[in-house]
Amino acid sequence: MTVMDLSPRPVAAPLARMVAAQTSYELKAMLRNGEQLLLTLIIPVMLLTVFSLTSLLDLGEGARVDFLTPGVLALAVMSTAFTGQAIGTGFERRYGVLKRLGATPLPRSGLILAKTLTVVLVELLQAVVIIGVAFALGWNPSGHFAGAVLAVLLGTAAFSGFGLLMAGTLRAEATLAAANLVYLLLLVLGGVVFPLSKFPAAFAAVLELLPISALSGALRAVLADGVALPGAELAVLAVWAVAGLALAARFFRWE
Amino acid sequence: MAAPPALEITGLVKRYGRTTAVADLTFTAGRGEVTALLGPNGAGKTSTLEICEGYRDFDAGTVRVLGLDPRDRALRPRVGVMPQSGGVPGTAKAGEFLRLMASFHAHPLSPAALMERLGLTEHARTPYRRLSGGQQQRLSLAAAIVGRPELVFLDEPTAGLDPQARRATWDLVAELRAAGVSVLLTTHFMDEAEHLADRIVIVDGGRVVAQGAPAELTGAEHQLRFRARAGLGLDELLNALPDGSAAKESPTGHYLVEGEVGPELLATVTAWCAAHGVLAEDLRIERRSLEDVFLELTGRELRG
Numbered sequence: 001m002t003v004m005d006l007s008p009r010p011v012a013a014p015l016a017r018m019v020a021a022q023t024s025y026e027l028k029a030m031l032r033n034g035e036q037l038l039l040t041l042i043i044p045v046m047l048l049t050v051f052s053l054t055s056l057l058d059l060g061e062g063a064r065v066d067f068l069t070p071g072v073l074a075l076a077v078m079s080t081a082f083t084g085q086a087i088g089t090g091f092e093r094r095y096g097v098l099k100r101l102g103a104t105p106l107p108r109s110g111l112i113l114a115k116t117l118t119v120v121l122v123e124l125l126q127a128v129v130i131i132g133v134a135f136a137l138g139w140n141p142s143g144h145f146a147g148a149v150l151a152v153l154l155g156t157a158a159f160s161g162f163g164l165l166m167a168g169t170l171r172a173e174a175t176l177a178a179a180n181l182v183y184l185l186l187l188v189l190g191g192v193v194f195p196l197s198k199f200p201a202a203f204a205a206v207l208e209l210l211p212i213s214a215l216s217g218a219l220r221a222v223l224a225d226g227v228a229l230p231g232a233e234l235a236v237l238a239v240w241a242v243a244g245l246a247l248a249a250r251f252f253r254w255e
Numbered sequence: 256m257a258a259p260p261a262l263e264i265t266g267l268v269k270r271y272g273r274t275t276a277v278a279d280l281t282f283t284a285g286r287g288e289v290t291a292l293l294g295p296n297g298a299g300k301t302s303t304l305e306i307c308e309g310y311r312d313f314d315a316g317t318v319r320v321l322g323l324d325p326r327d328r329a330l331r332p333r334v335g336v337m338p339q340s341g342g343v344p345g346t347a348k349a350g351e352f353l354r355l356m357a358s359f360h361a362h363p364l365s366p367a368a369l370m371e372r373l374g375l376t377e378h379a380r381t382p383y384r385r386l387s388g389g390q391q392q393r394l395s396l397a398a399a400i401v402g403r404p405e406l407v408f409l410d411e412p413t414a415g416l417d418p419q420a421r422r423a424t425w426d427l428v429a430e431l432r433a434a435g436v437s438v439l440l441t442t443h444f445m446d447e448a449e450h451l452a453d454r455i456v457i458v459d460g461g462r463v464v465a466q467g468a469p470a471e472l473t474g475a476e477h478q479l480r481f482r483a484r485a486g487l488g489l490d491e492l493l494n495a496l497p498d499g500s501a502a503k504e505s506p507t508g509h510y511l512v513e514g515e516v517g518p519e520l521l522a523t524v525t526a527w528c529a530a531h532g533v534l535a536e537d538l539r540i541e542r543r544s545l546e547d548v549f550l551e552l553t554g555r556e557l558r559g
Contacts, residue, residue, distance in 0.1 A: 013361050
């Protein structure tokens with residue numbers, strides 16, 4: 001039998017090490033999860049490829065891939081920051097994982113930081129794959145990437161806020177259903193692959209205020225049309241981000 | 256100045272809506288001691304533990320954990336927590352989860368050694384949800400102590416364990432105690448409390464109904480038991496017994512005599528038996544068990 005020195009020596013690890021460990025754990029968990037990969041990589045790449053190579057959708061003037069890539073990038077951000085995070089965190093809450101982590105030296109702020117880092121790292125991976133596929137399909141982007149990065153960051157904040165709000169208030173099963181439903185609705189109504197111009201003008205004006213439309217619109221304005229800073233879309237995203245994070249901070253229940 | 260006790264609870268009250276889970280609870284758990292919180296379901300054990308762990312607010316009273324407010328973040332590395340169930344993601348592999356928990360501490364135990372010690376090595380790559388209930392319990396215990404805490408809270412640590420795993424857990428608790436770690440555990444099992452605890456706190460209805468070392472609780476008192484035909488009149492026996500003795504039939508056909516059980520009392524009982532033509536079967540004199548004390552204090556009706 002192994003002899004262990006059980007005598008107390010209670011010292012917390014440095015915060016950076018705790019956050020790094022938690023991030024690496026969350027990243028592994030996310031990449032191991034099959035449904036999660038379907039959502040974050042397979043569906044976006046499939047939509048990009050199928051609608052670029054076929055004329056199933058009327059995407060207006062210009063190369064199809066130039067229209068589709070920004071929308072698919074926006075979808076990828078939503079799938080990770082909103083859908084994936086809502087479902088993952090919802091079940092962690094349900095199974096008492098958040099409660100248990102609360103009893104460890106990892107502070108809540110450290111946990112939130114680890115979750116944010118995980119989302120950003122997964123988004124980077126998604127961007128690399130989607131942009132690689134897009135180039136292979138003949139994508140020809142224009143504009144400043146800085147504007148696109150800003151849009152992605154604001155979009156990530158907005159989607160994370162609402163994802164966590166859902167995870168921290170609803171039952172896990174309800175979160176699972178609702179997060180998938182919202183994903184599907186926003187995929188169809190948010191200018192991801194179907195241009196908003198195909199909807200009646202009054203309806204389209206309302207749809208433009210959705211966070212997914214603002215994100216896909218901003219990315220399209222930068223990457224397809226060469227706009228430096230798409231002010232209106234960024235403003236819409238900023239409002240969603242502030243609202244989402246404030247509501248999550250106010251109503252999130254850890255158990 | 257002496258170190259403050261591991262745990263000091265005074266007049267604790269916790270209500271959930273109209274239900275009072277903890278009503279005026281007071282007890283102290285000493286440093287380096289194993290304290291067992293023993294009580295029926297719904298006695299307020301888990302509520303009390305969760306308040307000590309900083310999870311729950313309470314309505315009145317004071318709680319000091321290692322001399323600090325239970326919500327003080329400074330306690331997190333110093334206190335290990337084993338919840339009653341769950342708390343581990345279903346997809347997490349056992350070894351991976353324990354290494355994650357270890358990484359939150361500067362001087363953790365070796366996760367591999369701890370896994371081996373608890374018989375989990377061959378399940379290191381098994382996802383939590385595929386572990387048996389007993390394996391999940393042991394992983395949870397490992398996670399509670401991997402950071403080398405000063406105080407551990409174990410909520411029903413041996414629930415659902417087979418006898419071997421239960422023994423292994425007992426040994427580990429005894430080792431923690433020997434290493435100077437304070438332990439507060441809840442349990443339904445009398446033998447567990449009797450075997451492990453320096454001090455037993457019996458709670459019922461959110462109150463402490465008795466506390467003390469196991470030997471103090473069971474007392475030096477002996478009791479005499481025998482079996483005989485049902486429905487014997489005991490009045491004459493009671494008259495013959497010294498004052499302060501008690502005799503009753505419970506359950507039917509089983510007789511119990513309590514009091515100053517000594518050679519004379521034994522002679523009195525057997526003389527009465529002889530006078531009434533009673534053959535006392537299974538006649539024995541024994542110390543009160545903790546279970547007797549517990550049932551006496553908390554009653555025999557089933558709890559929800």
